[in-house]
Amino acid sequence: MTTMARRIAGTGSFYSAVVLLVLFAAFPFYWMLITTFKQDGDLYNLQSIPYWFNESPTMEHIDYLFTDTLFLRWLGNSALIGVCVVAITLVVSLPAGYSLARMPGRAAENLGIGIFLTYLVPPTLLFLPLSRVISLLGLQDSLWSLVLVYPTFTIPFCTWLLMGFFKSVPREIDEAAIVDGCTMVGAFVKTILPLSLPAILTVIIFAFTLTMQEFVYALTFISSSDQKPITLGVATDLVRGDVYYWGELMGAALISSIPVAIAYNLFLDRFISGITGGAVKG
Amino acid sequence: MAAVAARHIRKQFGDVFAVNDISLSVNDGEFLVLLGPSGCGKTTFLRILAGLESQTSGDILIGGENVNEVPPRARGIAMVFQSYGLYPHLSVFNNIAFPLKTQNTPRDELRRKVDWAMRLLSIDHLSSRRPRQLSGGERQRVALARALVREPTVFLLDEPLSNLDAKLRTSARSELKQFQQTVRTSTVYVTHDQVEAMGMGDRIAVIDHGQLRQIGTPTEIYDQPADEFVATFLGTPPMNLVEREGGSLGFRPEHFLPREMLNGSALAEMPFRIDRMEYLGSERILYGEIEGRPSKRIVTAKLPAHAASDQLRAGDRHAFAVRCSELHYFDREGRRTREGAVQ
Ligand SMILES: Nc1ncnc2c1ncn2[C@@H]1O[C@H](COP(=O)(O)OP(=O)(O)OP(=O)(O)O)[C@@H](O)[C@H]1O
Ligand SMILES: [Mg+2]
Numbered sequence: 001m002t003t004m005a006r007r008i009a010g011t012g013s014f015y016s017a018v019v020l021l022v023l024f025a026a027f028p029f030y031w032m033l034i035t036t037f038k039q040d041g042d043l044y045n046l047q048s049i050p051y052w053f054n055e056s057p058t059m060e061h062i063d064y065l066f067t068d069t070l071f072l073r074w075l076g077n078s079a080l081i082g083v084c085v086v087a088i089t090l091v092v093s094l095p096a097g098y099s100l101a102r103m104p105g106r107a108a109e110n111l112g113i114g115i116f117l118t119y120l121v122p123p124t125l126l127f128l129p130l131s132r133v134i135s136l137l138g139l140q141d142s143l144w145s146l147v148l149v150y151p152t153f154t155i156p157f158c159t160w161l162l163m164g165f166f167k168s169v170p171r172e173i174d175e176a177a178i179v180d181g182c183t184m185v186g187a188f189v190k191t192i193l194p195l196s197l198p199a200i201l202t203v204i205i206f207a208f209t210l211t212m213q214e215f216v217y218a219l220t221f222i223s224s225s226d227q228k229p230i231t232l233g234v235a236t237d238l239v240r241g242d243v244y245y246w247g248e249l250m251g252a253a254l255i256s257s258i259p260v261a262i263a264y265n266l267f268l269d270r271f272i273s274g275i276t277g278g279a280v281k282g
Numbered sequence: 283m284a285a286v287a288a289r290h291i292r293k294q295f296g297d298v299f300a301v302n303d304i305s306l307s308v309n310d311g312e313f314l315v316l317l318g319p320s321g322c323g324k325t326t327f328l329r330i331l332a333g334l335e336s337q338t339s340g341d342i343l344i345g346g347e348n349v350n351e352v353p354p355r356a357r358g359i360a361m362v363f364q365s366y367g368l369y370p371h372l373s374v375f376n377n378i379a380f381p382l383k384t385q386n387t388p389r390d391e392l393r394r395k396v397d398w399a400m401r402l403l404s405i406d407h408l409s410s411r412r413p414r415q416l417s418g419g420e421r422q423r424v425a426l427a428r429a430l431v432r433e434p435t436v437f438l439l440d441e442p443l444s445n446l447d448a449k450l451r452t453s454a455r456s457e458l459k460q461f462q463q464t465v466r467t468s469t470v471y472v473t474h475d476q477v478e479a480m481g482m483g484d485r486i487a488v489i490d491h492g493q494l495r496q497i498g499t500p501t502e503i504y505d506q507p508a509d510e511f512v513a514t515f516l517g518t519p520p521m522n523l524v525e526r527e528g529g530s531l532g533f534r535p536e537h538f539l540p541r542e543m544l545n546g547s548a549l550a551e552m553p554f555r556i557d558r559m560e561y562l563g564s565e566r567i568l569y570g571e572i573e574g575r576p577s578k579r580i581v582t583a584k585l586p587a588h589a590a591s592d593q594l595r596a597g598d599r600h601a602f603a604v605r606c607s608e609l610h611y612f613d614r615e616g617r618r619t620r621e622g623a624v625q
Binding site: 170 | 360369
């Protein structure tokens, strides 16, 4: 083969791989999109091609979602829970991750592993004891029960993530601040926090998406429609017995995934780049 | 009065002692060098002085006060880390201003001090750059400037020149020393480079395996090494050690010369068999062994290049000698003993 031909073959296989991957990732979204705007007749007609509109698109499902269900309320609930959980997670995980990263000796490592292990205990096991706690606190059937429970899995995960990141920040930087007149907390706030913005952003997005997609706890603790987060509301109020409101289901899923997709694309890339360069020699 | 004093400092990591019973004091305005091989505990000792690491036992005194319980920020020290520890998210100006800001220095005073420090170290043209946009030498000067603006009681410097290339290091060495003489701040300077130590230190503390082997002026350390470790750690090539009854006998390569180059009477003559020669421009290094006097290492002689040694060839046997006044005696434990005690 000539060099030219080889290069074309190289780029060709590269782009076909990319295209395959994009198709794989984007297909569910495409499916959600067209299902949302299809008429019911089109959806249930086995003779028509499922990949495109066979009858004209319609807004009826979206209308139904916004006027006849508590969709907006659910979205609001999810956002409220997400914001509260993220705040609680940051307040606990930042100092915990920093302490673990700077603790001398092997104890820190074992503690870190221990904390991560608690993340691996599945909610399907934990909801039993936790539901007892929730009812003791009188929080049953309230979205605040979720604000209380979700940090049980976001905190271990985010503490672990932050610990790893803080370890990668050379300790000379915060030690220099401590020698230069800061308290431990001062050094953390003035040097480690600004350097960790990418990690903190990652943690915020992770914690937020983890709470947005949680289902088991929501299902066990909440039954009133107006307290439900989006995951639960959609799945319980738009599936009635064996009747699936496909158009509404897909529309709700699509709309609630948009903010997360935007958050990922806008922030993550921009912040993950060598901010720590030049701190130490070499 | 001693600016800093350490009393019986020990530091244990697991079951090893990184610092094992070091006592020393730094006089006011003095430039004290801590010299020792890699891993001997220099950094650990410096971090204990700074308060970043707590000692297992012992006391630290700064300005006469026991500071065991005083946090680093209140010890009146400024430190330059082995890896500088600059704040990557701040400009050079803000890096240097950082210690002043934590002390709530008024704005115009802060400006004045930072400008002064930047001019002193000739980095004023870099004030708006970030650390990652600086060369190693520039970073080192920023770190120094940051240490300097606080007007500390003591400077603690951990191998600040180790990252510079040989040429820059030479000039930085003299700049640093000159700078210290201007500000007259007591300084503890860590290095494993004996040339730096000899050239810069008012006194040198030689450390090995966490223990203080000797402390003294460069001349004392070089001319009267307290033990075999100090004797062989300093000097290139290091001091020759040959066996003798009851210990060993040491002499520096530059004192080990062909018999005919030495006059006077009190000479110790030794037949030297030359195995190899190296010509280094200004001098000539001869490697070989002394017949009848076993040695753990190859014996070296350092001769001026132009000397009569021109006729010496590898493979030759030649009568060499050392002035008796330039012989060092060590006992079986390697400690220096009074000369001629046992011969
Ligand atoms: N945090 C720690 N935990 C365990 N051992 C340590 C720790 N810090 C240092 N040590 C050990 O203590 C000894 C002294 O280390 P130190 O960093 O003080 O050496 P150093 O003289 O500064 O060496 P270098 O010239 O290479 O910088 C080493 O053997 C090192 O492995
Ligand atoms: Mg060191």
